Amino acid sequence: MNWADTILQGILLGGLYALFAAGLSLVFGIMRLVNLAHGDLIVLAAYLILVLVDTLHLNPFVALVIAMPIMFGIGWLLQTYVLNRTLGPDILPPLLVTFGLSVVLQNGLLQAYSADNRRIPSGYLDTASISIGSLHVGVMPLLTFVSAVAVILILNRLLYATELGRAFRATSDDAVTAGLMGIQPHRTFAIATGIAMTIVAVSALYLGTRSNFDPTIGPARLIYAFEAVIMGGLGSLWGTLIGGIILGMAQTIGGAINPEWQILAGHIAFVLVLLFRPRGFFPRAVD
Amino acid sequence: MALLETHGLTAFYRDFQALFGVDVTLDAGETLAIVGANGAGKSTLMRSISGVLINSARQILFEGRPIGALAAPQVMALGIAMVPEGRKLFPSLSVEENLLIGRYGRTTRGPWSLETVYRLFPILKERRNNPGTALSGGQQQMVAIGRALMSNPRVLLCDELSLGLAPVVIRDIYAAFPAIRESGASIVVVEQDIGQAMKIADRLYCMMEGRVTLSGRPSELNRGAIHAAYFGADS
Numbered sequence: 268m269n270w271a272d273t274i275l276q277g278i279l280l281g282g283l284y285a286l287f288a289a290g291l292s293l294v295f296g297i298m299r300l301v302n303l304a305h306g307d308l309i310v311l312a313a314y315l316i317l318v319l320v321d322t323l324h325l326n327p328f329v330a331l332v333i334a335m336p337i338m339f340g341i342g343w344l345l346q347t348y349v350l351n352r353t354l355g356p357d358i359l360p361p362l363l364v365t366f367g368l369s370v371v372l373q374n375g376l377l378q379a380y381s382a383d384n385r386r387i388p389s390g391y392l393d394t395a396s397i398s399i400g401s402l403h404v405g406v407m408p409l410l411t412f413v414s415a416v417a418v419i420l421i422l423n424r425l426l427y428a429t430e431l432g433r434a435f436r437a438t439s440d441d442a443v444t445a446g447l448m449g450i451q452p453h454r455t456f457a458i459a460t461g462i463a464m465t466i467v468a469v470s471a472l473y474l475g476t477r478s479n480f481d482p483t484i485g486p487a488r489l490i491y492a493f494e495a496v497i498m499g500g501l502g503s504l505w506g507t508l509i510g511g512i513i514l515g516m517a518q519t520i521g522g523a524i525n526p527e528w529q530i531l532a533g534h535i536a537f538v539l540v541l542l543f544r545p546r547g548f549f550p551r552a553v554d
Numbered sequence: 555m556a557l558l559e560t561h562g563l564t565a566f567y568r569d570f571q572a573l574f575g576v577d578v579t580l581d582a583g584e585t586l587a588i589v590g591a592n593g594a595g596k597s598t599l600m601r602s603i604s605g606v607l608i609n610s611a612r613q614i615l616f617e618g619r620p621i622g623a624l625a626a627p628q629v630m631a632l633g634i635a636m637v638p639e640g641r642k643l644f645p646s647l648s649v650e651e652n653l654l655i656g657r658y659g660r661t662t663r664g665p666w667s668l669e670t671v672y673r674l675f676p677i678l679k680e681r682r683n684n685p686g687t688a689l690s691g692g693q694q695q696m697v698a699i700g701r702a703l704m705s706n707p708r709v710l711l712c713d714e715l716s717l718g719l720a721p722v723v724i725r726d727i728y729a730a731f732p733a734i735r736e737s738g739a740s741i742v743v744v745e746q747d748i749g750q751a752m753k754i755a756d757r758l759y760c761m762m763e764g765r766v767t768l769s770g771r772p773s774e775l776n777r778g779a780i781h782a783a784y785f786g787a788d789s
Contacts, residue, residue, distance in 0.1 A: 430658060437644045437655050444642040446626035447604060447635075449658050449705065 272402050277519035279404070281495075281512030282412030283477070286470035287488050288495035288507045289418055290463035296502050297439045297459045298354060303365040306489030307372035308464065312338050312471030313480050314380055317387050327389050331472045335465045342464030346457040354456070369485065376482035387475035411473040415511070418466055419504045425462075426504075435459060494537040500547030509548055513540065555618055557582045557740055558603070558634070558709055563613045563622075565595075565602045572598040574764045580709065585731070585741040587755035589748050591784060594761040596744040597639055600713045603742075604636040605629035616709075633662075635707035639714045639744075641698040643686035650682040652697050656704030664706025665737040671700040674730050692723035699727070703734065710734065712743045716750065728754055748780055762786050 291305045302308075312334060319330035349368075353360040395406040426432035434455050438445040442452040474480060474488065494514050499506025514533045521532020540547070556579040565573040573595050580586050588596050601607045603614055605626035614622035616632055624632075635656070643652050653671055672679040675696040681689060686697055695715060702710055716724040724747070731754055734741065745751040751758055752772040760768040760783035768775065768783035 430654070433647060433651050433655050434658055436646045436651075440644040440646055441642060443606060443626075444638060444644070445655075447606065447630060447638060447642075448655050448701070449627045449630035449660065450655075451625075451627045 269401075273519050273523045274516060275402055275404065276408065277516030278512050279408035279412045279515070280519060281508070281515030282408070282415035283470070283473055283511070284491045284495045284514050285415040285508040285511030286411065286418060286466065286473065287492040288499075288511055289415070289422060289504065290466040290470070291489075291492045292496045292499075292502075292504060292507050293422060293466070294460055294463045295496070297435050298456050299358070299439075300350060300354065300361045301358075301365070302350075302463075303362060303489065304368040304372060304485075305365075305467070305492060306487065307369045307376075307485030308338075308341075308467050309471050309474060309488050310376060310480060310482060310485045311341075311372055312464075312468045313387065313475035314376060314385075316468070316472055316475060317385055320387055327387050327472055327476055331468060334468045334471070338464040338468040339461040342460040342462070342467075343457045345464075346460035347453070350460065351453045351456060369489075373482050373485060380482065382481055382483070384479040384481050385475075386479050387472065389476040393476070407473070407477055411477070414469055414473065415508060418469060419508055422462075422466075422504055431455075431458065491533070494533070498537060498540045498544075498547050500550035502551030503547075503549040506547060506549035556580060556615075557584075557617060558742075559615050560599070560603070561613055561615065563599070563602060563609060565598050565607055565609055567598075572764055573602065576761070576764070576766055578759055578766065580740055580742060582740055583735070583738070584756045585735060585743065585754060587751035587758045588742065588744045588761060589746065589751050589758060589780070589784065590761035591746070593763075595764040596761055597713055598764075599761070600636060600639075600711050600742070600744055603629070604634060604711055630705065631660075633705075633708035634711065635702035635705045635709070636711040637695075637698045637702045637713060637715065639717065641691075641694045643694055643697055643701075645685060645687045647686055648683050649678055649686050649689065649697055652686040653678075653700050653704050656701035657706075660705050662706055666703040666706050668704075671703055674703075674733055675700060690723075691719050692726060695719065695723075695727055696730075699730065699734075703737075703739075707739055710739045710741045712741065714744055714746065716745065716747055724750065748777075748784065760784055 287309060291302060294300055294302055315334050315337060316327060316330045319325055319333055320327055349364060350361060353364045392406055396403045397406065426435060434450045437448065438450055438452050438455045445452055491514060495510035496507050498513055499510030513536055517536030518529050518533040522529030559579040560576055563573050563576040576599060588599065590596050602609050605624050605628065609622040611620040611623040621629060621632065647655060653668060677693055678696055678700060686694065715727055728750060755772060757771055758769065758775065759766050760780055762783060768779060
């Protein structure tokens with residue numbers, strides 16, 4: 268086993284998990300809503316990009332640019348007409364509704380696209396790689412990681428340096444007082460979910476180009492996203508990236524030792540982190 | 555026409571009725587004080603006007619326009635800002651961000667900006683990068699007032715400014731009120747401290763058990779009548 272190569276691949280895979288997790292983390296951070304359909308929404312976005320690529324013969328990255336506003340709209344509608352009605356002092360309704368949504372999405376996709384394995388073709392990028400010394404790095408894994416860092420940079424900038432970001436954080440702190448400031452919490456939530464869904468579209472592109480997908484793989488992506496968020500510490504986006512990297516490294520190292528251990532190694536790393544750092548690596552001070 | 559008035563305002567918390575037909579009027583440029591003991595309905599009145607509680611539309615009029623049924627963000631957009639009881643600063647925002655959130659989505663120009671709020675409360679400028687909740691109680695109250703002023707309100711509602719603050723701090727905070735009045739805002743102050751209320755108010759309402767029991771100019775009211783209206787007992 269080439270250690271340097273394995274660790275590098277693990278870090279790059281962590282970028283994909285951080286992308287899965289970023290949208291989940293944003294929505295949870297702002298409205299304390301755990302979206303159990305997050306993984307299935309990623310799969311939905313992957314099919315959306317696939318359809319755009321297949322029917323319009325677009326480059327997948329061009330298809331992403333079209334898919335992002337569509338996913339924003341889907342997120343906005345979902346929050347406005349469904350999820351906002353579930354929010355309240357009781358945490359159970361949003362869990363039940365998003366769980367139901369997860370089932371509906373999986374079966375809807377199964378009906379529409381069958382259970383066949385699909386993949387978004389990305390042309391020569393599928394196999395393109397660059398060499399750094401003795402290491403070979405795939406262009407798509409590298410792009411995934413760069414996109415994850417870019418998404419987190421942009422999200423942090425949005426949250427901490429814009430009026431909208433202040434409104435997000437104020438609403439998260441205290442929705443009633445935010446209302447006194449002229450902020451409409453439900454409208455703010457709809458924008459937040461819309462933004463989360465544009466990130467979902469980005470993660471769907473890399474999910475769909477790097478591996479096969481079918482309508483049932485959403486829940487496993489949700490678990491990876493959860494693990495990344497929890498290991499990083501709730502509420503910290505950079506923590507989410509670290510959490511994703513730990514998960515990615517554990518999986519690649521486990522897989523390098525024995526391919527059967529790949530998934531298991533990730534979950535074991537998660538349990539170990541929970542044992543020794545129950546609040547994750549960078550828990551938000553105020554909670 | 556009064557700037558803001560309530561007509562037979564009633565308010566409920568589920569089955570519990572907190573206000574039983576409250577009539578209050580605020581004229582432009584005026585400062586009102588509303589006094590009363592705990593549970594008299596003062597805060598409920600503030601929450602009703604500001605839209606935190608929804609009432610029937612015509613029970614609250616702003617420039618003759620019914621606003622009783624509007625939610626807080628719409629009431630805020632009309633120019634009615636509230637300093638809520640207990641200050642309610644946003645813990646994940648810095649002092650400056652707490653002030654900036656006060657003018658969220660507003661484009662109206664007016665006398666109040668970060669600069670003028672810092673001039674009113676200079677200590678806030680020194681501490682502008684601290685988390686809002688890291689400040690002393692008095693300083694937090696200044697942030698809460700500044701945050702409401704940032705929207706350049708026509709009516710400023712202040713709920714229990716002196717709650718939990720030392721008398722010397724309360725004096726500092728009320729020292730800012732002449733400047734706020736000069737800026738053109740009409741003010742409604744809810745106070746438990748009758749002496750403080752009589753000092754700053756043009757008119758005073760006394761509430762008890764969800765009703766107005768006494769009202770008038772401070773100079774026309776004597777302490778005995780206020781005590782009776784406040785505690786409901788002859789003293």
